[in-house]
Amino acid sequence: MIRLLKFIWWSCVAVFCGLLLSFSGAFLYLSPTLPSVESLRQVQLQIPLRVYSSDAKLIAEFGEMRRSPIRFDEIPKEFISALLAAEDDNFANHYGVDVTSLMRAATQLLKSGQIQSGGSTITMQVAKNFFLTSERSFSRKATEILLALQIERELSKDEILELYVNKIYLGHRAYGIEAAAQVYYGKSIRDLNLAQMAMIAGLPKAPSRYNPLVNPTRAKERRDWILGRLYRLGRIDQASYEQALAEEVDARYHVPAPELSAPYIAEMARAEMVGRYGSEAYTEGFNVTTTVPSQLQEVANTALRDGLIAYDQRHGYRGPESRLPGMTRETWLAELAKYRSIGGLEPAVVTQVEKSGILVLTRNSEEQAVSWDSMKWARPFLNTNSLGPRPQQPGDVTQIGDIVRVQRQEDGSLRFTQVPAAQSALVSLDPYSGAIQSLVGGFSFDQSNYNRAVQAKRQPGSSFKPFIYSAALDSGYTAATLVNDAPIILSDDYLSQKWRPKNDNNTFLGPIRMREALYKSRNLVSIRLLQDMGIDRSLRYIERFGFAPQDLPRNLSLALGTASLTPMEIAEGWAVFANGGYKIEPYLIERIDDRNGKPLFRANPARVPGSAPTEENANLTVNATDELPLEEPKVAEQIIDERTAYIMTSMLQDVIKRGTGRRALALGRNDLAGKTGTTNESKDSWFSGYNADYVTTVWAGFDQPESLGRHEYGGTVALPIWMNYMGAVLKDRPNHLPKEPKGLLTLRVDPISGRAAAPGTPDAYFELFKSEDSPPPMSEFEPGMGVPGSPLPADEMAPIDLF
Structure with a gap:
């Protein structure tokens, strides 16, 4: 028995020692290859990239791992x-x-x-x-x-x-x-x-x-x-x-919902971050704060979508997206699941047609009424310029089994609509720093992620004319200079054949002041100004605004806006007029923080001297923390005379007060300046405008250029979108115009001659002049045979007057 116990004892000892030796051997063999456990204290888990508005609302999240x-x-x-x-x-x-x-x-x-x-x-x-x-x-x-x-x-x-x-x-x-x-x-x-x-x-x-x-x-x-x-x-x-x-299983899939819908902004921020950090942008937990205040972006989204829907409904109903007659409710729901919501327009199947409206089945299996009043716009679309007869009842518009689009109203009711065929883009900037305040690149990012605000190069039409007029003001012309609005046949080194330009209404007004020519958008005046200044000289001037030389045609058609420019480039150029003559660079990313909130980057844009951040971006000043080295504030370059910018603002205010932008008077403000733009056959519709707080550009048209319609212009398509946006963002704000610089004079001017008016001159008006460009008084001239009704002799009139 004792021998057996000894055997068992020594066997256990042997097994234990064997195990101990095996474990020790394994440890000695494996330990050199074991990683350092200390690295776990510094482990960096993959965290997605998150993009926020300036007021800390989540816009988007990018990364494979949530x-x-x-x-x-x-x-x-x-x-x-x-x-x-x-x-x-x-x-x-x-x-x-x-x-x-x-x-x-x-x-x-x-x-x-x-x-x-x-x-x-x-x-x-x-x-x-x-x-x-x-x-x-x-x-x-x-x-x-x-x-x-x-x-x-x-x-x-x-x-x-x-x-x-x-x-x-x-x-x-x-x-x-x-x-x-x-x-x-x-x-x-x-x-x-x-x-x-x-x-x-x-x-x-x-x-x-x-x-x-x-x-x-x-x-x-x-x-x-x-x-x-x-x-x-x-x-x-x-x-x-x-x-x-006793609790039921109440789990359901929750997509990380953004707090702010700004997909074009999110994509721009993502692309910039990948450019900075490569693939690590998606895994290192960067938190990106943009310059975009959520309230302004929401207003921009609504203004653009409502404006496109309004234009689209003016041109009639193109019919259902599909027809599914004779199907069961289950089949309808299965088919509806294939359709996405686009720009807030939900797909629905018509299940019943009544005199008071229709019943539709939505993707959430609810059946809801759509009133006849919301359908009366739906005249059949024939072509861009023609509509069919007005519908008299819901059955004239749709039938059971039609897949249509409905728009949910604030009270929960549904409105009959369709996805617009045209597109639009809106860009709004802080004119003093270039901070993007809002941006929309199309009707719906889900429909198309093509960002028309920064990618679509289109002809700006007459919204480009202020750059020509600015060049003229900096070349010695004045807002009172007379230019002949008369027919002209042109042939120069840059044109392959003779060109007979005309005004949009094919009328001519004769000698006309530059101010009046701008707010009436007279094409021939712009051409004569450009011709008189010279193409090369004018191009060098206009390129200061940030336009690439290859996008500007080297011929007189430039005066009519035949350049190829994006809405962002136009807004950037217009900011020069709004800020007193300084070149700013648009930017989107205000701040980048790491996963622990430590700042990695703070924007330090070149700002207009003496300017302060907008109210919405006041909390995002450069180097808001002391954790980054303090950068010397950058000063924007002045590219045109501040007096020129101020006079241009005055002239562009007249576009709204008495010109092609008169609809904007409905906003009830006196601090707005702007200009419409419409290209040949109304293929592009523009409006750019500003006050001293925001400069905003809106474009509308088709992705594949075609006419918006015979009676559609910048003032009918783009301007209403601009008004809805600017009206909302400036609501309850006081009027704010750029400060008048030194070196300007206000003189009474003779409306016929453009000279300083003598006392008692009929219809004399007040005009702004640079002190060195003020017109001489009438007393220096003798009455003679000049322009009909003018007291000036022909040989004493400026050359521009004689064209």
Whole structure:
């Protein structure tokens, strides 16, 4: 008996020593290849790029992994209990390896011949998730065990748990418990109830098998098992247990919804970040704050969409997007699922046609009425210039089975509509810094991600004329200079054939003041000014505004706006008039912070001297923190005389007061300046305008250039969009005009001669002049035979007057 006991004893010693030697050998073999556990303290989890408005509203999130790291002290204790009950209830007591769990896994392997569970503790899972692959092998398991032991020696239990809950994959691109709570419940892990926490705690074992969206029955079983474990371990009382068991599975997919719809802004910011940081832009957790205030962007979205819908409905109804007659409700819903909402216009199937309107079925399975009043606009579209007869009843417009578009109103009612065929773009800038205040690149980003605000080069038409007039003012002409608005035949080195330009209404007014010519948009006056100044000289001047030489034609058609420019470029050029003559550079990104909120970049734009940030961007001043080196403020370059800019503003105000922009008088303000633009055959519609706070440009047209219609102009398509935007952003703001610079004179002028008027001159008016360009008094001239009605002799009139 004693011999047997000795044999057993020495056998155990031998086995123990063998195991010890094996483990030591494995440690000596594997330890040189083990990564440093200390690196876990500096681990950088992949966090997506997030883009925000200037007032901290989320615009977009970019990145493959949805992750929102959470600190251990922010994790609810109930969730920690649920997680440990599900994954490692002995976590607080073991040192990284649970021998009991490993023995159970080994027994399962021996019985079945297959690896059924790894016996892993949470610490071992941290080792695997951060350092190893998912390969199932004994060497990988040995490495995992050794790493777990090292992790337990160097990190606290709280640190280990924090790493685990932020790293694990929990389905639907959600990494970490905070992201999972947002994806499945649309709220933070801190706001979940016990049943919901148990549901999240059940996911690490198999995110696909126990997913409440994919397999709610199995997910509920797993949840209830965890709740039972919590109750048996004494972590919750019976009342809490029973209440949680009674909870229904209420998980549903929550797409990270932006707080502000600005997809074109988001894409511009994303592209700039990739240009700065490459692929790391998507993983390093950068937080980008743009210059765009949410309120202004929302107004821009609404103004552009409403303006395009209004234009579209003026030109009739093009019919349903599809017809699905004779189908069941289920089939209709299945077909509707193939259609996306575009610019807030929802797809719907007509299920009933009545005298008072129609009933439609929407994608959310609701049947709702659409009133006849909202359908009366729907005359049949024949072509851009022709419409069919007015509909007399809903049946004249649509029939059962038609897939149509409806627009949900604020009161929840539906309005009959259609997706506009035309497109538009809007850009609004701070004229003193170039900060983008709002930008919309089209009717809907989902319909087309082509950003017309910065990519579409179109002819600006008459909205380009202010640059010609500015060149004239800086060349010695004045707002009172007379230019002959008369027919002309042109042939020069840059034109291959003779050109007979004309005004849009084919009329001619004879000698006309430059101010009047601008607000009446007289083409022949612009051409004569450009001809008199010279093409090359004028181009050099106009290029100062930021236009690329290759986009400007080297011929007299430039005076009519035949350049190829984007709305952003036009807005940038117009900012010079609004800010007193200074060149600014549009910019979008105001601030970049890292994942910890540390500033990496602060914009330092070249600003107009003496200007302050707009009210909306006042909290985003350069180097708002002391963590970045303070940069010397940059000063914008002055490219035209500030007096020229002021006179141009005065002349452009007249465009609104008495010219082609008169509709803007409805805004009830006296601080607005602007200009319409319409190209040949009305293929492009423009309006650019400003006050001392904002400069805004709107373009409208078709992506493939075609006529907007015989009676459509800049004043009928683009201007209403501009008005809706500027009217809203300037509401309750005082009138604000640029400050009048020194060196200007206001003189009474003779309307016939353009000279300083003598006392008693009939119809004399006041005009602005640069002090050195003021006209001589009438007393210096003798009455003679000049322009009919003029007291000036022909040989004493300026050359420009004689064309």
